[in-house]
Amino acid sequence: MKKQKWQNSTFIYIGFIVVLAMIPFINDSRSLLFLIMQIFIFGIFAMSYDLLLGFTGIVSFGHAMYFGVGAYSVAVMMDSNEATVMYLILGLSAAVVIASVVSFVAGILTLRLKSHFYAMLTLALAGLFLVAAEKWRSVTAGSDGFIIMIPDILRDHSTMYLLCLSVLALLFFGLRRLTQSPLGKVLIAIRENEQRTESLGYKVVHYKVIASVISGIVASIAGGLYVLTLRFVDTSVFATDVTLDALLMTIIGGVGTLVGPIIGAALIEIAHHWLSDLSDVHWIFERWIILFGTIYILAVIFFPKGIVGTLAEKLGKRRKQRKKEAEQSKKIAS
Amino acid sequence: MKTLLELTAIQTYIDQYHILQNVSFEVPRGEVTVLLGRNGAGKTTTLRTIMGLNPAAKGNVLFKDQEITTLKPYEIAKRGIGYVPEDQGIFGDLTVGENMRVAMQKEDEATQERLEWILDLFPDLKKFWKRPGGQLSGGQKQMLAIARAYMNETELLLIDEPSKGLAPIIVEKVMESIEQMKEKTTIILVEQNFMMASQIGDRFYILDDGRTVHRGEMEELRVNEQLRKKYLGIA
Numbered sequence: 001m002k003k004q005k006w007q008n009s010t011f012i013y014i015g016f017i018v019v020l021a022m023i024p025f026i027n028d029s030r031s032l033l034f035l036i037m038q039i040f041i042f043g044i045f046a047m048s049y050d051l052l053l054g055f056t057g058i059v060s061f062g063h064a065m066y067f068g069v070g071a072y073s074v075a076v077m078m079d080s081n082e083a084t085v086m087y088l089i090l091g092l093s094a095a096v097v098i099a100s101v102v103s104f105v106a107g108i109l110t111l112r113l114k115s116h117f118y119a120m121l122t123l124a125l126a127g128l129f130l131v132a133a134e135k136w137r138s139v140t141a142g143s144d145g146f147i148i149m150i151p152d153i154l155r156d157h158s159t160m161y162l163l164c165l166s167v168l169a170l171l172f173f174g175l176r177r178l179t180q181s182p183l184g185k186v187l188i189a190i191r192e193n194e195q196r197t198e199s200l201g202y203k204v205v206h207y208k209v210i211a212s213v214i215s216g217i218v219a220s221i222a223g224g225l226y227v228l229t230l231r232f233v234d235t236s237v238f239a240t241d242v243t244l245d246a247l248l249m250t251i252i253g254g255v256g257t258l259v260g261p262i263i264g265a266a267l268i269e270i271a272h273h274w275l276s277d278l279s280d281v282h283w284i285f286e287r288w289i290i291l292f293g294t295i296y297i298l299a300v301i302f303f304p305k306g307i308v309g310t311l312a313e314k315l316g317k318r319r320k321q322r323k324k325e326a327e328q329s330k331k332i333a334s
Numbered sequence: 335m336k337t338l339l340e341l342t343a344i345q346t347y348i349d350q351y352h353i354l355q356n357v358s359f360e361v362p363r364g365e366v367t368v369l370l371g372r373n374g375a376g377k378t379t380t381l382r383t384i385m386g387l388n389p390a391a392k393g394n395v396l397f398k399d400q401e402i403t404t405l406k407p408y409e410i411a412k413r414g415i416g417y418v419p420e421d422q423g424i425f426g427d428l429t430v431g432e433n434m435r436v437a438m439q440k441e442d443e444a445t446q447e448r449l450e451w452i453l454d455l456f457p458d459l460k461k462f463w464k465r466p467g468g469q470l471s472g473g474q475k476q477m478l479a480i481a482r483a484y485m486n487e488t489e490l491l492l493i494d495e496p497s498k499g500l501a502p503i504i505v506e507k508v509m510e511s512i513e514q515m516k517e518k519t520t521i522i523l524v525e526q527n528f529m530m531a532s533q534i535g536d537r538f539y540i541l542d543d544g545r546t547v548h549r550g551e552m553e554e555l556r557v558n559e560q561l562r563k564k565y566l567g568i569a
Contacts, residue, residue, distance in 0.1 A: 182435065189425045189436050196423035199385055201411035201439050201486060256427075 010173075013259075017169050024158035033157045034229065035273055039266045040164040041225045044171055045242075046249035046261030048218035053247070054256030055179055056211040057191030059115055062106075062122030063246055065129040066216040068238035069102060070095040070223025075148050075233040076139060083149035088228070095220040103216025107209035123240065130238040145234025154228060164225055168262070171218055176258055178214070187211055191256075252299045254306025263307055271295055338363040338490055338520050339384070344393035346376075346383045353379045354390070355544035361490070366512075366521045368535035368552065370528070370566055375541040377524040378420060381492045384522075385417045386410045397490070412439065416483030416519075420494040422475045426468025430459050433467050433478055437485040445485065451518070452481045455511050473504035477511065490520045497527045509534055528566060532556050540565045 024033060045067055052058040070092075077091030110121045133140045154160045178184050186207055189197040198204050227233045236242075245268065246261075253264025275292060278285035285291070303310040339361040346354035354376050361367045369377045382388040384395055386407040395403045402410055411417070425433050438445050453460045456477040462470060467478060476496055483491055496512065497505040505527065512521065513534045525531035531538075532552055540548040542565055555561060 185428060185432050185436050188427055192425045192427060193423050195387055195407070196419065196425075197436075198407040199387065199411055199417045199419075199423075200437050200482070201408050203406070203408045 013172070017165065020165055021162060024161050028158060030157055033161045035269060037161055037164045037225075037229050039262075039269045040168045041222050041229065042245065042249060042265040042269060043262035044168055044225070045219055045222035046246050046253065046265045047171065047175055047258055048215045048222065049243075049246040050250045050255060050258055050261045051175060051179070051187075051211055051215045051218070053250055054254075054258075054260075055184065055191060056187045056208060057115075057194075058111070058208060058211065059119045060122040061119050061240065061243055062124075062126030062129075063215075063219055064238050064240065064242035065106075065126040066099045066103060066219035067223035067226070067242055068129060068133065068235075069099045070220030071227045071233050071237040072133065072140060072223075073098055073220070074224040075146070075227045078148045078150065079146060083151050085151045085153065088151055088154075092221065092224045095224045096217050099216040099220030100213050103213045104209060106216075107212035111205050111208040111212065126238060126240065126243065130235060133235040133238055140233075140235060143235050145232055145236075147232050148227060150228055150231055160229060164229070167221065167225060171221065172258065172262070175214075175218070179258065183207070183210070188256075248296060250306075252296070252303070252306055254303075254308030254310070254312075257306065257308040257312070260306050260308035267299075267307075336363045337361065338398065339522070340394075340396040341380075341384070342394045342396075344380070344383060344390045344395065346379055346388050346390050348379065348388055353388075353544055354383060357383075357393070357541065357544065357546050359539045359546055359549065361520060361522055362537070363489075363520050364516075365536040366516055366523055366534050368531045368538045369522065369524045369541060370531065370538055370555075371541035372565070372567060373526075376544040377541055378494055379544075380541065381417065381494050381522065381524060384410075384492060385415065411486065414487050414489035416486065416488035416491045418476075418479045418483045418491065418493045418496065420498060422479040424467040424470070424475050424478055427466060429464050429466055430470070430478055431463045433482055434459070434485060437482040439486050444487070448485060452484055455514055456481050471504075472500050473508065476500065476504075476508055480508075480511065480515070484515065484519065488519055490522065491515065492522050492524075494524045495526060496523070497525060497530055505530060528562070 020036075023036065045063075048066070049060070049063050052060055052063070073095035074088065074091035077087050077094060081087040081090075106122070106125055110118050110125075113121060134142050154163065179187070186197065186202055189200075190202075190204055190207055194204055223237060226237065249264035249268050250261045251264070252267060253262065254260025271292060275285065275288035278288065299307070305313060337360045340359075342358050344354050344357040345352070357376065357380055359367070369380060371377050379388055383390050386402070386405055386409070390403055393403070394401060397410075397413060397415065400413075402413060405413075425436065428436065434449065438449075458474050459478055459481055462474065467475065470478060480491075480493065480496070483493075493512065496508050500508065509530045512523070515521065516534065523531060523535065532555065535552040537551050538549065538555055539546050540561075548561065548565060
């Protein structure tokens with residue numbers, strides 16, 4: 001029965017992915033594909049944040065450092081070598097290695113702290129990365145940034161789109177498998193009651209570091225894809241705004257759901273794009289950030305558990321109610 | 335009588351508060367030792383100190399003749415001490431089955447046997463195996479908390495107020511189950527419900543203001559009304 005349920009939901013997700021994969025063949029508008037690619041990339045980034053916040057209960061304000069590490073690893077590799085697929089793979093591998101080392105060290109140093117101290121320390125660490133990137137101009141070109149060349153095969157927008165979609169799909173199924181595994185259940189237990197989990201014989205810090213490393217690696221891949229689509233990198237990839245975007249995408253979409261953050265990323269990216277375009281219609285829309293804030297507030301009021309979380313809860317309640325009614329009518333009939 | 339756990343002159347602070355000021359007692363293997371005392375006497379803190387959740391500032395905790403005073407909770411759990419907290423600590427988003435699986439450190443034959451035994455003892459857990467822990471009733475949560483703490487090679491089970499907030503009929507059921515668990519493991523029970531505690535307890539220690547002030551066989555307390563009145567406020 002459980003296997004059947006798992007297969008059904010997997011088929012639904014695969015169906016969505018197939019539909020998304022057909023978009024470039026139906027409409028190859030550059031701006032549309034670019035918008036959807038941004039959704040995929042920030043969806044990956046938000047999923048990585050969800051593993052920390054939604055599944056392990058860790059609030060981080062410094063997640064952008066992994067995104068930035070990924071972005072710069074790929075950008076520097078492509079800039080200092082030939083723009084070939086091999087160097088792209090090397091750049092992404094470097095991103096994964098550096099992000100895992102950074103997240104491991106950051107995790108060991110900070111995850112013993114209580115949640116709010118941890119959050120503040122991650123903010124400081126991310127700030128440190130931002131300042132280092134600003135000052136290390138010989139490599140990063142500071143806030144001016146630099147343009148990179150990408151492999152010829154990825155110059156085609158449709159190919160780049162399919163690459164981003166494939167990476168999103170692979171990471172989604174990988175993270176989903178992880179969260180359903182015994183390790184994932186321990187992470188959920190830590191989120192729910194850290195002391196209780198420790199009393200059951202788990203070294204909690206050890207599991208938090210594992211979550212932090214996996215999350216850092218996934219975030220760095222998102223950063224790597226981001227520079228590939230922009231073909232440009234500057235120090236803004238380390239900015240706190242990037243972390244806050246991931247936080248909002250996760251909260252609006254639904255924490256602890258994995259698919260929620262992708263929906264959150266879609267909503268925020270679309271709102272971003274659409275609201276900034278509305279400035280041509282009326283001057284008030286030049287202040288689109290105010291409208292953006294209003295959307296956030298409304299989303300939190302009407303979807304307190306995020307869109308996916310709230311819908312799942314409502315569906316669950318309805319199902320329970322129907323079951324109850326069916327049982328009652330069965331009783332009356334008998 | 336072989337001692338399984340021994341506390342000597344334990345002193346524990348929570349922040350600046352000196353909660354346990356001098357707690358000493360011994361727990362014989364295979365018995366139910368009941369910790370009694372008024373609210374705020376330090377019963378829960380004693381269990382948390384044994385478990386390493388509020389480590390002792392002074393004194394010693396010996397388990398199977400080995401010092402565990404400074405060990406972390408996960409190390410203490412791995413040595414064979416299970417803890418059922420007052421709030422049960424159920425993982426509400428995990429199903430009953432997942433709660434049980436998370437508690438299993440090993441997946442060997444012995445663990446499987448323990449699982450089967452505990453599910454026979456608490457058939458409700460088998461019935462609601464796929465139900466999220468958060469949707470269980472108070473009594474079912476208590477059963478799950480006890481079952482979960484027993485899943486590892488638990489030689490000593492610390493149970494904090496299992497009757498708290500439960501209907502009398504459920505309390506009876508829970509206590510019956512604890513009585514059956516007596517055959518499998520040693521138990522330290524913190525319980526306000528003296529009638530229940532006196533039925534399953536073998537010996538008792540009374541705590542008052544963070545100190546052990548009296549000890550004895552349960553039978554002694556059953557007949558000594560003056561003692562009950564003095565320390566527990568019950569006739």
